[in-house]
Ligand SMILES: Nc1ncnc2c1ncn2[C@@H]1O[C@H](COP(=O)(O)OP(=O)(O)O)[C@@H](O)[C@H]1O
């Protein structure tokens with residue numbers, strides 16, 4: 001029989017650490033309830049948008065466990081992803097393998113990973129096995145991991161990452177201790193959370209997350225995404241995607257491109273931390289939808305019409321400007337279609353803020369993935385196509401509260417602000433010619449079908 005497992009959730013959402021909830025995971029269900037301490041803070045922000053302490057108070061929130069989703073969806077996002085390029089999973093698996101009795105593959109391992117990695121990640125939720133462990137962890141002083149003269153060591157780390165993570169860990173470097181229990185981030189592209197000097201250009205120096213200064217410079221919290229040969233040109237194309245969104249008026253984070261030891265990377269400023277480093281809640285559309293319904297179990301497991309309706313439902317549980325948000329998501333969708341980013345799925349859209357002030361997060365992951373044939377989909381999330389693509393897309397606006405006139409106007413605005421996107425793709429020196437050609441042909445085809453300029 002499955003054993004019961006216990007853990008605790010803490011958060012630093014208000015600056016100081018406070019215990020938020022107790023967790024019990026049985027084979028069949030996952031449940032948690034808010035602590036009196038947390039309820040006393042009066043916060044309406046909880047583990048997830050749909051589990052506000054305001055609504056549940058001290059009653060348990062119960063999630064029926066399934067193989068795909070053994071834990072509450074918001075907690076699933078704290079476990080390092082399954083992809084073979086996931087740096088965090090590889091590092092943690094190395095630690096687990098050294099245990100006297102390593103956990104069995106399957107849920108035992110996932111739980112062990114959550115206990116090690118489920119803190120200091122994206123958003124405001126920290127998971128620990130015990131309160132004692134939590135208190136110790138928050139008390140630990142944040143020290144630099146690398147000394148300023150250790151640029152060679154930094155290089156070696158990039159080298160290790162460059163070797164496709166398939167090479168054995170270098171004997172003389174304890175990467176496990178060096179990168180520490182690195183906070184995990186989901187997604188497909190290998191990445192780490194770090195701080196870099198807040199300067200116009202980035203030379204590859206990085207430190208652990210949470211560190212306020214690097215070698216005397218003010219630091220900035222970033223996600224560093226690393227480009228691998230099978231996606232040659234991806235970091236440059238992602239930057240183009242960010243620029244296209246920015247030009248259209250979508251809020252985008254700052255970013256830095258660098259090529260360090262022949263390894264192209266992009267560092268993107270995190271929007272889930274304040275200037276002082278206090279965590280800001282963030283939850284993906286997937287997590288929000290999956291915690292409210294049982295039939296959404298994957299990031300493309302819905303349709304765009306339903307996404308529009310879900311945004312309206314959020315307005316009932318949080319302080320959330322439904323109209324502005326619906327328009328913004330529809331606009332991002334148009335931009336995704338127009339720039340060959342077929343990859344706008346439920347993990348690439350998030351809510352940010354607490355239930356007392358929630359909005360759609362700044363843009364992230366807008367890479368034009370249709371440049372690679374295996375990702376060449378018009379839209380990762382389907383929508384009704386009946387008649388022409390143009391009519392169908394304008395009709396979709398209705399699910400986002402936009403009438404035909406406004407949806408058409410938005411389409412033309414987005415088309416205009418991306419009318420030089422194809423030229424930009426062709427002028428990127430690090431994108432292979434084949435990739436450029438494929439992307440440009442996909443985009444020009446879609447723009448023709450939409451009857452827009454460019
Ligand atoms: N600038 C950012 N600030 C905070 N969180 C972010 C930011 N960019 C991405 N994330 C989080 O990290 C996850 C992975 O990043 P993403 O760019 O989507 O990588 P991938 O290309 O691997 O899907 C996202 O799903 C999101 O939760």
Ligand SMILES: [Mg+2]
Pocket residue numbers: 187188347348365
């Ligand atoms: Mg992503």
